[in-house]
Amino acid sequence: MSASIVNRYRYPFLFLTIIVFVAVWWVVAKIVNDPYALAGPVSTAKAYYQLFAQSSLRNLFITSIESTLLSIFLGFVLAVAIGIPVGIFMGRYLVVDYLVDPWINIWYSIPAIAFVPLVMNWAGLTSISALIVSFLIAVFSIIINVYTGVKNVSASLVEPAIAFGISKRALYTKVILPASTPNIMVGLRLGITRAIEGVIVAEMVFSVVGLGGMIFDTADKLEMSLTIALVIVISLISIALNYLMKYLDHKVVFWKESSALKRG
Amino acid sequence: MNLKSLKRKWERTKVERRNLVAQEVIVEQRESWIDLNTIQAKVIFTIVSILLFGAIWELAAKLINNHVILPTPISSFKALYLLIQNKIPLGAAGVGSFESMLLQTLEITAIGFLLSSAVGIPVGYLIGRWRAAEAIIDPWINALYAIPMVALIPLLYFGSGSLIPVSVFDYQGDLLPDVLVSFIMTVFTIIINTYQGVRLVSNSLVEVGKAFGASENQLTRHVVIPAALPDIVAGMRLGLGRALLGAIIAEALLSTNGLGYTMLAFQSILNTPYMVATIMVIAFIGFVLLQTPKLIERRLFKWKETERIKRGGNE
Known part of the structure; x- marks a missing residue:
């Protein structure tokens, strides 16, 4: 009974939970009563005003968002451009698979942050370094998922195509790529x-570029309300990008809702 | 030629044709000089792969010819050997002994992981069983999944000093923020995976249990937990990787010991061979922590190979 009520008024209830969340936050902040430990919703709202009204802060904020988004996108696009072909080759050619697979597994297990100091030596404390890190981290989850997808393309799809004399190129573009799309999309979402x-x-770690740098810097200066405001911004960006990928996923892979997709 | 031999010939060519197609299709190994489907071939190729990687690395390092950008593999392994022997170069400020940094990283990882399992599994279980609120919990879970938890670290660290009196925990005071970071990075992964596992337990199982008059307690113990266990364990495995990531990030950003700090300390004195050696240690720990549970899982949960195991983990 209660389930149906909640499901019917889904969005009002969701809105209600957000209000409850903010209220709890407000109460906790009041109890803690220490702006350096936890800034309340009111001071966070003030921080947003500050962020847009103060021109120097606003410029910093805008350039930070630009550089963060640029690093994410370019790194991701590069990872897609390299990860998908590599994954397909690994899935199709056993030799490539055997040669590359050990390294993919090892590199995939490395915690993301281990790349950071290496990249710092290559490109310094710049957004290009952040770009390389985002590429290095995204590319392996893309390769692994594309590889799994290509490897699991059913032979009952490939064999008839070959029997009917499909060209090599068409085999990839018309059979293998479409059949492994669900896995490719999972890889992109994780990526x-x-x-x-x-x-x-x-x-x-660089603490001079991008939103991450700004978050760390403001926290370092104990301007906690600004930090929370920026954390909310990056969270919203992240949620938006995730929903975008989910939407693309449902658009591209409209025929199949695999369990992997449901799990996210 | 009688009909029988003709038929036999036809059968034979059919089989040959099929074999031909199968070979071409499945591995495309027409011209290969070795049967690729054997274990020996895999071992040989793994060795070749390692050697090849080393050769490429050596070549690249020789070409770049700048040990700050890319040290040669030999100098990196030498540095690794010296690092394990506790021969740390001059100028690396405050780098402790190898054992102490290894122990600290592992300690933070372990405590962060255990804490988040202890909190995450019950929470994930409860919200997974609470079907009435599914429509509300789902978006929150999705949002939690999307939010980069690393962004919360500055909040936690700079806040935790005054938020939680260290004496309450009476645990080595300076490690508490690191453990908190590791915990916050891990706990949501475990909650989300437990939640998904519990929620995806097939309704028919639960209904049969209910029809035979199982109490909620019995349902939990005999139906839901066993069915969701592979997902819970998969979540814990992913959580282990996250806990390590959290520990190293915490050390890199906040601490003055541990592998994360050491890595950056070597970076700041531009001693790249030692830095690469530290990264190798981290990579080794990460590899062991992520791959061992996978092997165990394959043995334990043969009956329910989750998508995640097949995919090789989704973290």
Whole structure:
């Protein structure tokens, strides 16, 4: 009974939970009563006003968002451009699979942050470094998922195509790529989540570029309300990108709702 | 030629044709000099792969010819050997002994992981069983999944000093923020995976249990937990990787010991061979922590190979 009520008024209830969340936050902040430990919703709102009204802060904020988004996108696009072909080759050619697979597994297990100091030596404390980190982190989850997808393309799809004399190129574009699309999309979704996290980690270590740098810097100066405001911004960006990928996923892979997709 | 031999010939060519197609289709190994489907071939190729990687690395390092950008593999392994022997170069400020940094990283990882399992599994279980509120919990879970938890670290760290009196925990005071970071990075992964596992337990199982008069307690113990266990364990495996990531991020950003700090300390004195050696240690720990549970899982949950195991983890 209660389930149906909640499901019917889904969005009002969701809105209600957000209000409850903010209220709890407000109460906790009041109890803690220490702006350096936890800034309340009111001072966070003030921080937003500050962020847009103060021109120097506003400019910093805008350039930070630009550089963060650019790092995420370019790194991700690069990872897609390299990860998908590599994954397909690994899935199709056993030799490539055997040669590349050990390294993919090892590199995939490395915690993202381990790339950061290496990249710092290559490109310094710049958004290009953040870009490289986001690429390095996203590319492996894309390769692994594309590889799994291509490897699991059913032989009952490939064999008839060959029997009917399909050209090599058409075999890839018309059979293998479409059949492994669900897995490719899973890889892309995981890739963007990881890319975002990698960029934020890198920027926090650099602490001079991007939103991550700004978050760390403001926290360092104990301007906690600004920090929370920026954390909310990056969270919203992240949620938006995730929903975008989910939407693309449902658009591209409209025929199949695999369990992997449901799990997200 | 009688009909029988003709038929036999036809059968034979059919089989040959099929074999031909199968070979071409499945592995495309027409010209290969070795049967690729054997274990030996895999071992040989793994060794070749390692050697090849080393050769490429060596070549690239020789070409770049700048040990700050890319040290040669030999100098990196030498640095690794010296690092394990506790021969740390001059100028690396405050880098502790190898054992102490290894122990600290593992300690933070372990405590962060255990804490988040202890909190995450019950919470995930409860919200997974609470079907009435599904429509509300789902978007929150999705949002939590999307939010990069690393962004919360500055809040936690700079706040935790005054938020939680260290004496309450009476645990080595300076490690508490690191453990908190590791915890916050891990706990949501575990909650989300437990939640998904519990929620995806097939309704028919639960209904049969209910029809035979199982109490909620019995349902939990005999139906839901066993069915959701593979997902819970998969979540814990992913959580282990996250806990390590959290520990190293915490050390890199906040601490003055541990592998994360050491890595950046070597970076700041531009001693890249030692830095690469530290990264190798981290990579090794990450590899062991992520791959061992996978092997165990394959053995334990043969009956329910989750998508995640097949995919090789989604974190």
